[in-house]
Amino acid sequence: MEQNLAEFCRILPKLELHAHLNGSLSNQTIKELHKTSGKPSTEDNDHWKSWEKITNQIEGHSLEECFQLFNITQSLTSHPAAVFKATQDVIQEFANDGVIYLELRSTPREVPGVMSKLEYIKTIAEAILNSSCQGILVKLIVSLDRRQGKQVAEENLDLVLNVRHQYPDIIVGTDLSGDPNKGNIDDYLPVLERARSLGLKLAVHCAEIPNQEEVMKILQLKPERLGHATCIHPEFGGSETLWIKLLQWEIPVEICLTSNVRCKTVPSYAAHHLERVIASKHPMTLATDDKGVFNTTLSQEYRIAAECFSLSKEDLYDLSLASVEYAFCTELEKMKMKDMFSHWKKRYLSL
Ligand code: 6MZ
Numbered sequence: 001m002e003q004n005l006a007e008f009c010r011i012l013p014k015l016e017l018h019a020h021l022n023g024s025l026s027n028q029t030i031k032e033l034h035k036t037s038g039k040p041s042t043e044d045n046d047h048w049k050s051w052e053k054i055t056n057q058i059e060g061h062s063l064e065e066c067f068q069l070f071n072i073t074q075s076l077t078s079h080p081a082a083v084f085k086a087t088q089d090v091i092q093e094f095a096n097d098g099v100i101y102l103e104l105r106s107t108p109r110e111v112p113g114v115m116s117k118l119e120y121i122k123t124i125a126e127a128i129l130n131s132s133c134q135g136i137l138v139k140l141i142v143s144l145d146r147r148q149g150k151q152v153a154e155e156n157l158d159l160v161l162n163v164r165h166q167y168p169d170i171i172v173g174t175d176l177s178g179d180p181n182k183g184n185i186d187d188y189l190p191v192l193e194r195a196r197s198l199g200l201k202l203a204v205h206c207a208e209i210p211n212q213e214e215v216m217k218i219l220q221l222k223p224e225r226l227g228h229a230t231c232i233h234p235e236f237g238g239s240e241t242l243w244i245k246l247l248q249w250e251i252p253v254e255i256c257l258t259s260n261v262r263c264k265t266v267p268s269y270a271a272h273h274l275e276r277v278i279a280s281k282h283p284m285t286l287a288t289d290d291k292g293v294f295n296t297t298l299s300q301e302y303r304i305a306a307e308c309f310s311l312s313k314e315d316l317y318d319l320s321l322a323s324v325e326y327a328f329c330t331e332l333e334k335m336k337m338k339d340m341f342s343h344w345k346k347r348y349l350s351l
Contacts, residue, residue: 012317013098016101020105020289021124034076037076061263062263062264063180083120083124084123085127087127093291097297101138101329102137103139103173117159137329139172140172142159142174144192146176147183164200175203180205202225204221205227207226207229226252227289228255236276253282255286257274257304257305269304283322284319286305324341
């Protein structure tokens with residue numbers, strides 16, 4: 001059964017390990033949330049206009065502009081019903097794109113008088129638990145925002161620890177994210193260590209922009225996964241020492257091609273650090289980061305990787321299958337996914 005590349009990438013079972021909830025909202029979800037938001041329409045319209053204008057810019061935008069876009073979607077997921085709907089819509093959209101395993105991440109957020117941080121996290125977990133979407137397993141990673149300071153990070157971790165026992169199969173890890181130009185990594189290393197000591201897996205945004213000292217500290221933490229890992233190789237603003245450490249410690253990297261190109265942290269797809277990662281056979285997974293903001297899908301990321309780095313369909317299959325090892329789920333869940341991959345291979349890839 002021969003498919004064209006785009007269709008092959010869509011039906012290929014895939015794992016999405018790096019997706020921020022509020023960056024992943026589709027235009028459809030945003031429109032629907034708008035309609036029911038009940039906010040003064042002028043404010044809503046302004047948000048909507050700048051959203052459409054910026055996400056449609058093919059040539060991309062700066063990291064700073066990206067971070068303004070998150071404020072727009074976050075203004076719509078400002079009460080529990082909207083958070084619930086947003087979560088379920090995102091799950092459905094990933095499933096429609098052939099994603100069989102999704103780790104959604106989101107930063108606890110409160111809206112005074114409307115929603116506490118605890119309600120925010122619980123609402124996402126409930127939306128996952130009650131999703132009627134078939135064929136996709138979903139987990140939650142709670143993000144710590146590097147713009148918010150160490151006290152908020154500690155408070156957010158306490159919150160996670162309080163609520164985790166209610167959702168032991170869903171809340172699996174912690175992420176450090178947020179504008180890489182802001183914050184000091186030293187403030188967050190102790191809280192990440194504490195999260196790990198209490199059984200949470202760590203996914204840490206790393207080297208989205210050059211910062212050799214910070215990157216070394218994150219590598220030394222040895223998180224389970226690194227987000228982006230852009231400026232680690234010496235040709236990408238890192239250094240030989242950092243690159244060697246990354247390879248030596250075999251920390252899997254979450255590669256977000258379109259996100260990096262559109263935020264201009266890499267010059268183009270062809271000049272993306274994925275080439276170095278592939279050449280070194282370093283563990284990695286492809287991810288969307290913010291599929292709404294960057295107007296992409298996971299299957300599109302697979303297709304772009306195949307076209308830019310001459311990957312065959314077998315390579316794409318192997319790449320997707322390898323992601324199972326890096327997922328924050330149980331060994332039994334991994335076994336079931338591997339089983340499902342081998343059935344799929346027999347059907348679609350047997351030569
Ligand atoms: C760093 C990012 C990011 O948490 O409200 N976020 N952090 N680098 C990126 N690369 C572009 N993309 C998204 O989702 C939005 C939040 O995710 C983080 C930012 O903190 C952003 O505010 P949630 O669901």
